[in-house]
Amino acid sequence: xxxxxxxxxxxxxxxxxxxxxxxxxxxxxxxxxxxxxxxxxxxxxxxxxxxxxxxxxxxxxxxxxxxxxxxxxxxxxxxxxxxxxxxxxxxxxxxxxxxxxxxxxxxxxxxxxxxxxxxxxxxxxxxxxxxxxxxxxxxxxxxxxxxxxxxxxxxxxxxxxxxxxxxxxxxxxxxxxxxxxxxxxxxxxxxxx
Numbered sequence: 001x002x003x004x005x006x007x008x009x010x011x012x013x014x015x016x017x018x019x020x021x022x023x024x025x026x027x028x029x030x031x032x033x034x035x036x037x038x039x040x041x042x043x044x045x046x047x048x049x050x051x052x053x054x055x056x057x058x059x060x061x062x063x064x065x066x067x068x069x070x071x072x073x074x075x076x077x078x079x080x081x082x083x084x085x086x087x088x089x090x091x092x093x094x095x096x097x098x099x100x101x102x103x104x105x106x107x108x109x110x111x112x113x114x115x116x117x118x119x120x121x122x123x124x125x126x127x128x129x130x131x132x133x134x135x136x137x138x139x140x141x142x143x144x145x146x147x148x149x150x151x152x153x154x155x156x157x158x159x160x161x162x163x164x165x166x167x168x169x170x171x172x173x174x175x176x177x178x179x180x181x182x183x184x185x186x187x188x189x190x191x192x193x
Contacts, residue, residue: 018146026108026142027099033149034096037089038068040170041075044156047166048078068093080161084121088148091116095145108142117141120148122155 017036021029042059049055058065065071072093076086095116099106108114123144126135137144156162157170168174 015150018150021146027106029142029146030095030099030106030108030113033146034068034092034099037092037149037152038071038096040153040156041068041071041089043170044080044159044162044166045071045075045078047162048080068096075156078161080156080159085152085155088120088122089152091120092145092148092152108140108145114141117144117148120144122151123147125151 017032021033024032042065045065046055046059049058057063060066065074069090072081072086072089075081075089076083081089095113098113098116106113108117118141123137123139124134126137127133128135137147139147154171157167
């Protein structure tokens, strides 16, 4: 049986999704956000693969890309994500799986989940424009996890390896809008701000 992706799988939908998490249990937040990223990665991989009769089979029950871990590895092999982002995605996968399989004792505030959330590096990737120093995120583990899922979707959507139509559909930002704004790097042009 094929996993069904959310009807609207974009950044706007994710932000609305996260707003609902404040009312959810830790388990629901972990499993749903991790599942969202899993479905998002399937959509990203489909955008770079050749459509055809065999494509669906890659993601179905016996397909080589059915698991979240295999999607992460394949995305890294294709250059859709960096090794560092793939490592963070593996930590997100571990958190999701821990909550799914440890029904009675999983918590964002307890090991190993709290350790995995602290180890997620993407949330510490912001740079202070005045000093040039990295800004360390001191949020609780649950917030780091949810922020990491959101940041990961944005980084994947803006990968120079994904087609423009995917980026536009996922972010609502047209390529020409990015290019028209000074200081906004256009994916794939090598600039950074």
